[in-house]
Amino acid sequence: MPQIVTASRLADGVVVFLDDGGGWTERLDRAAIFAGKADSAAGLDAGRTAEVRSLVVDVYAVDVALQAGVPVPTKLREAIRARGPTILPEFTKPGSTPAQVQEDDHVSV
């Protein structure tokens, strides 16, 4: 199953994802996608380095399924963590749902 690597940003606690450039993004749709557990090990190593540098805390890998190009976590806890509280739609995180990405695509970036 594909995986992404996530963490919490140290300074503000915001949920972040490892991106393709080895940096950290708040946008789920820009997370680096690893083909499986074996591949995400390199991402976890990068995460641990960032932990040592006090950029992020609590690094771990999350199983995802691709939906319209967005890696959506398969477990409810991780899906809510990536997307925001289900009770407050106004706090839905940008880039966290396939619908939002399609909208962005339509507007054309």
Place this chain on the structure above:
Amino acid sequence: MYRYDEFDAQFVAERVAQFRDQTGRRLAGELTEDQFKLHRLMNGVYLQLHAYMLRVAIPYGSLRSKQMRMLAHVARRYDRGYGHFTTRQNIQYNWPALQDCPDILADLATVEMHAIQTSGNCIRNVTADHFAGAAADEVADPRPYAEILRQWSSLHPEYSFLPRKFKIAVTGADRDRAVIQAHDIGLQVVKDASGALGFRVWVGGGLGRTPMIGHKIRDFLPEADLLAYVDAIVRVYNLEGRRDNKYKARIKILVHEKGVEPMREAVEAEFAKGPKGLTLPADDVARIRAYFAPPAHAARPAASEIVAQRRGSDPRFAAFVDTNVAKHREAGYGIVTISLKPIGGIPGDASADQMDVVADLADRYSFGEVRVSHEQNLVLTDVALDDLPSLYDALEAAKLATPNAGLVTDIIACPGLDYCALATARSIPVAQRISERFGEGERARDIGELKIKISGCINACGHHHVGHIGILGLDRKGEETYQITLGGSGDETASLGDLTGPGFSTDDVVDAVETVVDTYLGLREGADEDFLAAYRRVGMAPFKKALYERDAGREI
């Protein structure tokens, strides 16, 4: 209310400076997370699902209006414009940045507030009856004792690293509004035959994964021995409580494994060793009590003409007075519950603007004080009955006048999987759907007093074990599943709820709750028999049948 003396003020200021230094060193990479975490938690800063969470202490749930305005300021400036009032009478902010926390704590210190001992294996915020000082049925105000316990337990060197967290609650009335029997120590202020004040003492209550009702180990403890006796209990626990297993480390497990009588004997033996300087001097008790002196109530007629007139023309106002206004010890005054449970809303949440409104209304109508209840509502304790119509109108304008205190929609819910890193299922959406199902009309009023409490994991922050209807959200093979318990109670007749049977899916749980309520309505012996009384009379069978044998019933 209690005011800081110079020592308190200096201590809190020093603590803020320490935490600022610790946070700075963490952000600079000089401290690792493992090194920093303890300091962070000792200042109320958790890392949750989406962000950090800051839990601010509100000792025994009492606030001055100025403090409430500061809570609004923190919500507005450092968070997302709202806060969440908790079952420990505290407030939690869901989105603070770690780098802002020292500034937040510095701002809070300007109004004598802090986040010390809102986390960790120490004595947590001491809770009390939210009607304290005003309730008609009260023997004495429990808050002076809660304040004495707070001062004694703050950074107590012997009790800063207990086997596990430790919670104390105090009430001053026979009617227990503070769930004292579900606490590590529960205290009830009573008078003996000679009229002297003292305490009934319970020990070993608690919810969580192993719920237990506390055991009474003293019928009367003289007032002067409060600290010496509580000290003896905590000392026995500190020495004998388990440290090998986090899940068996609370005092309730010690009491259970040791036995109530041996526990009582151990506490009495420790207590008998001598007061160790902890006997309360009467002068000091009087000095603390003076901080909680009743406000200057005016002489007023017992009934209000203005209220009577408005009642006649405004059914919703009448419903508000019936459900949200409790009897005050002074004639012509009432205790007003401000519901933080709007129909379909998030239990316990208040916006910064609403906090400001409540602070203003406290100044105008209730001597500048606000209470936070463990049921996640706010309370104005000293409102002249003649002021009720104008207070109601002001609350209504701020969407704070829902007439549902104690009714089926006055639901306790923990933050659940929408915020909490430990949760296994969502709580808030279930509360919202139940609230919408029953609404605030005639039907909800007809159901009468009914306490629904929802937790999103077995840690039971939503007190589900003592809900008349308790709901526990679990993760069953990746799906949210909700177990229902019936017949729990957190009052003076405390009891743990009984499990109905297999859990319900998120789609079915609200229907299941409605089935339970309809079953109650069908079997009660009249509107005077509330849900809990009816359940205790008939037991589980009819509810179980209605929940699980509906199809079988149709075939008959």
